[in-house]
Amino acid sequence: MQDGKILVIDDNKSVLSALEILLQFEFKKVETISNPNQISSFPNLGDFDIVLLDMNFSAGVNTGNEGLFWLREIKKKAPQISVIMMTAYGAVDLAVRALKEGAIDFILKPWNNEKLMATIKSAILLRKSQKEIQQLKQKQSNLKQVINEDTNYIIGNSKALTAVLNLVQKVAKTDVNVLITGENGTGKELIARELHRLSSRKDEVFIGVDMGSIAETLFESELFGHTKGAFTDAKEDRAGKFEAAHSGSLFLDEIGNLSLQTQAKLLSAIQNRTIVRVGSNKSIPVDIRLICATNCNLNQMVADGIFREDLLYRINTIHIEVPPLRERENDILILADFYLKKFTSKYGKPTLRINSAAQEKLLSYSWPGNVRELQHTMERAVILSEGTVLKPTDFLLSANSGEVSVESGPETLDDMEKLMISRALDKHSGNYSAAANQLGISRQTLYNKIKKFDK
Known part of the structure; x- marks a missing residue:
């Protein structure tokens, strides 16, 4: 017995009885109705997989218009249901009309039992495939939402940050390649995610790749994918980051750390918008929005001969420089307050506050590690705090902007x-x-x- 649910609609009770007897031993559920007017009030119509629908219900009428009308009504109420039309008056034009209206097949009366069963079973398989495709699409949509979720925010209202965000808004709607530069810890990935969030690709995936963490021997496999057996550990086909980001945004962080050899391979993929998996010779087209980031001076690296000038031109259609924290005025205190709330909630210390002297200390520090350093500083201060007020002594900042003092010498x-x-x-x-x-x-x-x- 197949796990299918069948509804038969025909005004001929002999037809209903014959079909019920034929189908009840083959399918999980078979129901019949003789009056199509019951369709409008029929409960749980969408639970059925297949509807067998007669084309004519009035005596002496064989145009099929009644069946087409009720076909439309069924599709309104249950768009995903599969409908097979039945009639004793076969005509090619009528069958074509029924298929255009949304029917999936056409059966002539009197039917051949084997052909009828084959038609219904094929329809059941099609219905099952459609359900699986719909479930996969839903899973894919949910997965994209999970991938794109980010708990970090761009915090601040300084002139320097506002100028960057204004540029991001202008650029985001286009598909041009963007290069984001700035010191470590300034939030380059957050800017990349904001570009994606404001783009037409926002409902697709954002794939981030830390280029500095990829071994050169694995570069092609990680970015372009590989086929089964391409190398020792390639036990199955695998898509690379370019394919994974298809239709979405690909963020290549630490782009300045690539060797000249890997730069050439990356340039080819960017220019041609195609990739070839390791172990294959088949070109795969990719549609991505490319965003790159680095803390290096790429122009100087080009002058030194360690970064390809043609690659720089490819990735640098628009350049966004993220300002260091020391140039963001009172954003320091805004960020400090944001992280204070975050970590007091996390560690169960909701009454903590920062006194004015501690705020002055935070403002006077140059923050060489930028926002990342401020985040770690606030978390450490909250964890180690013993009272309800954070004082200057609660913030352990380097005496020389985070660097080891040359005069005193390294201690460890x-x-x-x-x-x-x-x-x-x-x-x-x-x-x-x-x-x-x-x-x-x-x-x-x-x-x-x-x-x-x-x-």
């Missing part, structure tokens, strides 16, 4: 390592590959150490 191995990394990055204008070569470590190791220090 971590301090020494941090100082050496900072100097190497400064010397090479933020280029990870050049700094890693100077320090005698791999670019991946350097990146991991920087991530550790940022926490």
